[in-house]
């Protein structure tokens with residue numbers, strides 16, 4: 001068994017009016033939110049894919065098919081909480097993670113620390129092991145034209161001895 005494994009995840013959702021915007025489990029004040037079957041939290045979806053990918057356990061769509069009615073409007077925090085035991089069962093734990101959110105508006109600067117703290121709590125990590133960065137797309141589509149929100153997560157997993 002490898003002592004370390006890396007994982008990466010990426011997700012993008014279309015933005016539509018009057019949908020709550022959730023990023024990393026934190027509610028963002030915004031007139032638009034992700035069009036999605038679940039709550040459309042691109043950061044938690046990327047995190048879930050990175051965790052599953054690192055452990056060779058497939059992807060978020062394998063575990064939570066969008067056609068399955070039981071996952072309609074489900075909180076992505078709940079999805080993450082269903083995935084964490086699978087990671088523990090595979091005998092891996094997160095070492096550190098580095099995330100980037102791509103969003104033109106609203107600016108996420110005021111939320112970055114809260115998102116970071118929430119991820120650290122969800123994963124039972126110290127704050128210095130969790131990095132959350134936010135970027136705009138310089139007006140280039142689809143993120144820059146405010147049509148989409150995206151996120152990517154890279155993480156290192158450590159084998160539990």
Ligand code: MG
Nearest residue numbers: 011012042045
């Ligand atoms: Mg998604």
